[in-house]
Amino acid sequence: MKIKTVILKTALALAVFLGTSASGLAKLNVVATTSDLGAIAHEIGGDLVQVTVLAKPMEDVHFVDPKPSYVVKLAHADILLEGGAELEIGWLPPLLEGARNPKLGAGQPGRVGCAEGLSLLEVPALLDRSQGDLHAAGNPHFLIDPVNARHAAERIYSAFSEVDPAHRAGYREGLENFTRRLDEKLPAWQKALAPFSSRRVVAFHNSWPYFAQRFGLKIDLFLEPKPGIPPTPAHLAEVIDRMKAEKIEVIIIEPFQNRKTAETVANRTDAVLIDVAQYPGGIKGTEAGYIELMDYLVNTLANALNGKQR
Numbered sequence: 001m002k003i004k005t006v007i008l009k010t011a012l013a014l015a016v017f018l019g020t021s022a023s024g025l026a027k028l029n030v031v032a033t034t035s036d037l038g039a040i041a042h043e044i045g046g047d048l049v050q051v052t053v054l055a056k057p058m059e060d061v062h063f064v065d066p067k068p069s070y071v072v073k074l075a076h077a078d079i080l081l082e083g084g085a086e087l088e089i090g091w092l093p094p095l096l097e098g099a100r101n102p103k104l105g106a107g108q109p110g111r112v113g114c115a116e117g118l119s120l121l122e123v124p125a126l127l128d129r130s131q132g133d134l135h136a137a138g139n140p141h142f143l144i145d146p147v148n149a150r151h152a153a154e155r156i157y158s159a160f161s162e163v164d165p166a167h168r169a170g171y172r173e174g175l176e177n178f179t180r181r182l183d184e185k186l187p188a189w190q191k192a193l194a195p196f197s198s199r200r201v202v203a204f205h206n207s208w209p210y211f212a213q214r215f216g217l218k219i220d221l222f223l224e225p226k227p228g229i230p231p232t233p234a235h236l237a238e239v240i241d242r243m244k245a246e247k248i249e250v251i252i253i254e255p256f257q258n259r260k261t262a263e264t265v266a267n268r269t270d271a272v273l274i275d276v277a278q279y280p281g282g283i284k285g286t287e288a289g290y291i292e293l294m295d296y297l298v299n300t301l302a303n304a305l306n307g308k309q310r
Helices: 002-018 035-048 068-075 092-099 146-163 165-196 209-215 233-246 259-269 290-305
Strands: 028-032 049-053 079-082 111-113 200-203 218-222 250-253 272-275
Touching: 028 035, 035 049, 035 079, 035 146, 035 165, 035 290, 068 092, 079 146, 111 146, 146 165, 146 209, 165 209, 165 290, 200 233, 209 218, 218 233, 233 259, 250 259, 250 290, 259 272, 272 290
Parallel strands: 028 049, 028 079, 079 111, 200 218, 200 250, 250 272
Antiparallel strands: none
């Protein structure tokens, strides 16, 4: 029993030590459900925050394994950043119940749903589970649109400033730097994809409507027959026929999706298969942050649509 007590005290002391900034002051303890939110939190908070990300950038955020260690992280958090709109509905609620952290209760300043205040796309008129995995609030993959990332950054700044008002000026500087870089990049991203306006791209799952809308693409043909339903031979045959008829030349696939299926379709249509991700770090070279992820996505898709990756 004494050994366990010593171990526990040591762990707590280490946690306190790791939760201090270079100045020796306690950092704001932030837990983000996904690495895009984590990256934006780092941009805004800098050395004032300690950020922990729960979902790995290579995994399907709908189906994260709710590990007991996540309960501990949430129990000690000052702020929780979540996408919301049912993005994490399958795994986050039981973790929060186990953590019993009043700071992260619904309506508390430390509970930040970044979809709040946005007009989401694809809000179903009727929830019909025969149509696949639909979300009552709309499609939850909104952060892949840089304008929506700006909205999320502003919500994160507001939460940081309310929970830790002593460092409001530092958070404001971080927000302004991030949004300035984002605003400078957006016209270049739009220009890079402008020549391919209305071009159709095939995806495995319907997680790209915001990206498509922002950059003028059509990403509305999927290897899944319905959201969350595995591809069937009959449906894939229909996709292949349509790709041939419409001369669709690009398929995008995320790290956790069935690559063998996508390769089969690409081989039968002479399409190029592009590795993409919704989250920083999901693709090698995008670990540095949200803007680096967007650079990769825009440039890679522009090259593929221009035939440079064949």
